[in-house]
Amino acid sequence: MQPYRSILFVPGHRPRWVDKAVASGADCVVLDLEDSVPSAEKESARSIVADSIRRVRETNPDVGLFVRVNPLATRLTGADLEAVVVPGLTGVFAPKIEKAVDVLQYDALLDHFEARNGVDGLEYIVPVETVKAIHNCLEVATASPRVGAMIGPSAEHADIAREVGYEWTPEGLETLYLRSRVLLACREAKIHALTGLWEDLENLDGLREFAIKGRQLGFRGMIAIHPSHVETVNDVFSPSEQDIEFYRGLAEAYEKAEAQGTGALRYRGLHIDKAHYDKAVQWLERAEAIMKRGEK
Numbered sequence: 001m002q003p004y005r006s007i008l009f010v011p012g013h014r015p016r017w018v019d020k021a022v023a024s025g026a027d028c029v030v031l032d033l034e035d036s037v038p039s040a041e042k043e044s045a046r047s048i049v050a051d052s053i054r055r056v057r058e059t060n061p062d063v064g065l066f067v068r069v070n071p072l073a074t075r076l077t078g079a080d081l082e083a084v085v086v087p088g089l090t091g092v093f094a095p096k097i098e099k100a101v102d103v104l105q106y107d108a109l110l111d112h113f114e115a116r117n118g119v120d121g122l123e124y125i126v127p128v129e130t131v132k133a134i135h136n137c138l139e140v141a142t143a144s145p146r147v148g149a150m151i152g153p154s155a156e157h158a159d160i161a162r163e164v165g166y167e168w169t170p171e172g173l174e175t176l177y178l179r180s181r182v183l184l185a186c187r188e189a190k191i192h193a194l195t196g197l198w199e200d201l202e203n204l205d206g207l208r209e210f211a212i213k214g215r216q217l218g219f220r221g222m223i224a225i226h227p228s229h230v231e232t233v234n235d236v237f238s239p240s241e242q243d244i245e246f247y248r249g250l251a252e253a254y255e256k257a258e259a260q261g262t263g264a265l266r267y268r269g270l271h272i273d274k275a276h277y278d279k280a281v282q283w284l285e286r287a288e289a290i291m292k293r294g295e296k
Helices: 013-025 039-059 078-085 100-116 130-134 137-141 159-163 173-189 205-218 225-235 241-259 276-296
Strands: 006-011 029-030 065-068 091-093 123-125 147-152 191-195 222-223 265-267 270-272
Touching: 006 013, 006 065, 013 029, 013 039, 013 225, 029 039, 039 078, 039 091, 039 137, 039 147, 039 159, 065 205, 078 091, 078 225, 100 137, 130 137, 130 173, 137 147, 137 173, 173 191, 191 205, 205 225, 222 225, 241 265, 241 270, 241 276, 270 276
Parallel strands: 006 029, 006 222, 029 065, 065 091, 091 123, 123 147, 147 191, 191 222
Antiparallel strands: 265 270
């Protein structure tokens, strides 16, 4: 999966909001058919979402376009996918997944509609929304090659808060264990690790602090629910010039020392060896992918 920094949600039945979401600079936009669409409008929203995907792709080939479909238990998922699996779609935001067999059910549906509608290569972003999903997060992360990202839960009022019963704080200690479980599953599965959303729409300083804490923990992108949050999220999850300079210098210093037969050395007052070099190379590869995406 692309190293999306910002994944912005927008109600699928509001096409003008979709355009605003794309214009916000979000790396990825999720067109929602689930919670933000009233029951009476879900059927009509499918064709609106499909039209939005086609329209956006005409002018923007690079933004990630995902659709959050209705969960399997609603029996609406198949009809959702039949309508929205169209050329230009990047993938499916797959809600209420709790175990590997749920992923395989999505696979069966996508295999069918990809072949039928002339689409291929679709991926999943999987939110972790229940206690069962927390327990089974590694099983889910490794269930299918389509699973490209998973979200460490931290919402103040969403499903996971109700299920676990925690009392939310800006510091996030109450969700640290939950997020850490998901983060480790993402690392083992080699998929993109995303942190959850910030619900206080006006508090951009709080958003920045929360995003920084997620990045420090190891997450590489974040869910957003308002266009005004995108700039802050992109900034936090983008490599700084100082960090790029540091890691490039580290890699060059180690390569020079290794060529001279030295495996450990001092760099800017720090002891470094092969492990530090390997981290620097990996970090620079991710930074390069992010920068290339930002240049498009």
